Amino acid sequence: MAQASYRDALGAHARRLTGSSIQALNCLEAGRAQQLALRVGPLYANFARQSYDQAALSALLAYGHSLGLPLAFRQLFDGDKVNQTEARPALHTALRCDLGQGEVAASARAQVLAAEQQLAAIVAELEASSVTDVVSIGIGGSDLGPRLVCDALRPLQGARFRVHFVSNIDGMAIERVLAGLDPARTAGILISKSFSTQETLFNGAILQRWLGEGARLYAVSADVQRPQQQFGIAPERVLPMWDWVGGRYSLWSAVGLPIALALGMEAWQQLHDGAALMDAHVLQAPLEHNLPMLHGLTEIWNRNACGHASHAVMCYDARLALLPAYLQQLVMESLGKQVGVDGQPVWGDTVPVWWGGAGTDVQHSFFQALHQGTQVICGEFIGCIAGDDPHTASHQALLANLLAQTESLSNGRPSDDLPRNYPGGRPTTTVLLDALTPQALGALIAFYEHSVYVQSLAWGINAFDQFGVELGKQVASALLPAVRDPAVVVEDPVTRELLAQLHR
Template sequence: MARTRCDRTPAWAQLQLAYDNSGKAFDLRQAFAQDAGRFEAFSQSAPYVFADLSKNRIDAATDKLLFDLARQSGLQEHRDAMFAGEKINHTEGREVWHVLLRTPPESSQDGSHRSVELAKVHETLNAMLAFAESVRSDSGITDVVNIGIGGSDLGPQMAVIALDAFATTGKRLHFVSNVDGHELAATLKTVKADSTLFLIASKTFTTIETMTNARSAKAWFEAQGGTDTARHFAALTTNVAAANAFGITTTFGFWDWVGGRYSLWSAIGLPLAIAIGAQGFREFLAGAHAMDEHFRTAPLEQNLPVRLGLLDLWYRNFHGFTSRSIAPYHSALRRLPAYLQQLEMESNGKRVDAEGAALPFGTSPVLWGEPGTNGQHAYFQMLHQGTDVVPLEFVAVKKPRHALASHHTLLLANVLAQAQALMVGKVDAGGHKHFPGNRPSTFLLLDDLTPASLGALIALQEHRVFVSGSLWGINSFDQWGVELGKVLAKDVEARLGSGDTTGLDGSTAGLLARLRA
C-alpha cells in the first residue's frame, strides 16, 4: 500500500491555483443562478442518508481536482488495506477493523485471519445479545448504570438517547463518565442497590476515571446491603482476571483492533442492546454495514464519505476554515455533536504525518454544535453575521415519532430556512441588519431515525474522518495526546496529599498550595 501525502501530489498545486483564481471569490448565489441543475449535480443518496452538498463552495472543476487528489494520494488503496485487516495503525502495530464488528457472519470458514476474527466477533456478539435479552426480561432490574469514559460513554449514551423511541423494556439507563464525584453521586441518588445493574466499560480494566467510579459504585452497593456483586455488576473488558478480582463473573471482551471511539459496535454497545433489544441492535449493525459497503465499492465520484472528506480538506486547507458546526434538527440526536467531537478531533487532531514529520498545513477542524432549534438562539448569530466563516452541517429527519400537531413541520421549516438564510443573506445599508450570505452548509436527510439509519449515519461520519486523515497522511487511529495529562495527574495527585512542590513550575506550585490551604 503506497500513500502520498496530499501536499506532495500534482493535484494539490492545481487546487491552490483553482482557489486563487476562482475558489476564493466563489459565490453560491451566482453558482445557483448560472446552473439550474446544481442541486442534482451536488446531491446524492447513500444507504439511509440523502446528502445535499450544493450549498458548498465547490464547482465541477474543483470537484474533479479533489478526486484527482484522492487518487494521487492512494486513498482507495488505503481504504482497501483497512477493510483487508492490514495493520494501518502502524504506531501501535494494529489492524483497524471496526468494520468487521458489523460484518455479517460467513457461511463457511476458510481459516484466514479475517475469517477467524469474524467468527470471534459473532461468538461475542451472540453472547452479549443473549445477556441483553436476559436483562430486558429480568423484572428485578429496573436501572442500568454504564460506567465508562470516552468512547465507552459517548457512543452508547448518544445511541441510547437517539433510539429512545425503540426502547420498549421500561429500564432506565444512566451514564457515568466523569471522575468528578458529583456525577456518580447524583446518579446513585436515583437508583436502588437491589434493582440496579452496573456495567463497567474499560478495555484494560485500569482506566483511572472508570475504575475510580466503579470502586465507589461497588462501595455504595455494599453499604446499601448489596451482596451479590456477580448479579449486579458486569464488565466490558478484555482483562477478565481483573474483573474477576473485582467480583465480576460476567464479562464481554473486544479486540486491540477496536479503537475506543469506534467501539460502539462491540460489547461497548451493550447498553444500547439492552435498550432496543437484540433485533434492534442487529439492525443498527446492518445499517452501518450498508454504509461500509457503499464506502468500499462506490466510485469516488458517487462515494458520499469520500465527497465529505474531500470537502473537509478543501475548506480546512484552502479556505482556511478552522471549525465546522454540526446542527442535528432532532432532539434525540442531541448528543451527536459530542460524539462526533471525539471521533474527528481525537482521530485527526495530529501535528505530524505517519512518518513523524511536522505537517505544514492544518488537520482536524474544531467540531462543535447543538441541536436545532436551540442552537439558533445561541450561536447562529455568529454563523450568520460573525467575522469567521464556519461551514455548518445540518442533520434532519423527515418522519417524526410523535403525534404533536404542527411541531415537526415547524422544525423542518426552520432547518430549511436556516440553510437558505446562510446562503442568500440579506442586504442592509445600515450594516447592523446586513447578512453577508455565501456561508456554506451541508444538509444530511434521513427518512426516519431508526437503528439502521443511525448506524449508517455514524458509519458515514467514521469513513469521512478516515478520508481526510488518509489524505493528510496521518495516523487517525492512535491518540497519544490523551496520555501526557493523565500521567502527570498521578504525580500531582500525590503532591496534593503531601504538599510537595519540588520541581514544579511556578503556576502549578502556586495553584496546588492554594488548593491545599
C-alpha cells in the same frame, strides 16, 4: 502528478473562486442541487451549498483518485496494519459486516460473532432478573457512542431497562445518577479497554460499594483478567473487546451492551445493519458517487484550500443532541495530529474545531456569529424527514428552520444598513435521514467514520492512535499525591501556587 501538485491546484481554484457567491454557483450550474446530492439507503446528503464549482470539484476528485482511496479502504476492511504507530489493524468494520477478505478479517469476524452470543446471553439473563436499572461506567469511546445511541433511540414507553451513564470522575456525577435508584434492582457495567482508566476505576469502586454484597456487575475489557482481579467479576460476566478496535470506533462491539439492554437485541442488530450498508457503499461505489469519500474530500477543501478552521454541527432533531459531542471525539481525536505516518510534520493544517448543538435552541445562541461574524464557520445541518411525535406542525416548523438557516447562511441578504447586512457565503452540507431509526443512525455514524479515514489519508496521518490524550492523564496521576498531601512538593511554580490555594 505528485499529490502536492494536486493540492496546489485546489488552492488555485479556491483563490479563483474568492468573491464568488455560493448562490451564484447554484444559479449558474444547471442541475447542481441534484448533481451534488447522494443517497445511501435511509441517508441523503446535499453538497450544493459548498463553495466549489464544477472545475474545482473535478480537481478535488482528481486529488481523491491520487490518494488511492479504494485500495486504502480495502486494506482497512481486510485487516492490514493501518494503525502504523501501534502496528495493528483497525477492524471496527468487522464488528458489523463480513466484507473483509483474508484470514485476519475472518478471524476478527469469528471473534465478534462469539462475543455477540455471549452478549445476547447476558441480555437474556438480565431480562429474566428483577433488574430495572443499569448503570454504565466508562469514558470517552466507552461512553460517548453508547450514550448517543441510547439517548437518540430511547423509546418513550416500554423500555425494559433504564440505562444511566457515568463518565466524569467528579463524584457528584455518580451521586446524581445513583440518587433514587434501588441497589437491589440495579446492575452495573464497567467498560474500559485497558481496565486501568482512572475515571472508570474510581466510579466502579463507588458503584460496587453502593450495590453492596452480591453486586451484580458486568465488564467489557480487552484484558479479561483485570475485572476479576480488581472487582471480583466472574469471567462469564466479562465481555471482550480487542486491541484492533479503537475506543471511539467501539460502540459496535460489546461496548454497546448498554445499547442492547436499553433498546433490545432487534434494534441492536438493525443498528449494525445500517452501518454495514454504509460499509458496502464505501467499498463498492465509485469515488464520484461515494458519499463518505465526497464528504471527506469536501472537508479537505474547506480546511486546506479555503482555510476554514471551525466546523459546527447542528442537529435539527432533539434526539440527536449528543451527536456533536460524539463527533468531536471521533473527528478531533482521530485527526488532531501534527506528525504524519512518515514521522515528518504534516503538510498543512489538520482538523478544524468541531462543535455544535441541537435544534432551534442554537439559533438563539451562536448563530449570530455564523451569519455575521468575521470568521467563516462551515456548517453541517442534520435533520429527519419524518418525525415520530404527534406534533406535525412543530416538526414542519423545525424543518422550515433547518431549510431557512442553510439558505440564509449560503445566500445572505445584502443591505446598505450594515448591521442588517448578511454577507452569506457560509458553506454548509445538509444531511437528512428518512427517519431516526436504528438502521439510519447506524448508517450515519459509519458515514462519519469513513469520512474521517478519507481525511486521514489526505493528511498522511494515523486516524487510529491518540497519544495526545496520554500526557495530561500521566501528569494528573503524578500530581494526585500532592493534591492529597500538602507536604508533597512539585517542581512547576504555577502548579505549586494553585496547590497552595487548594490547601488553604
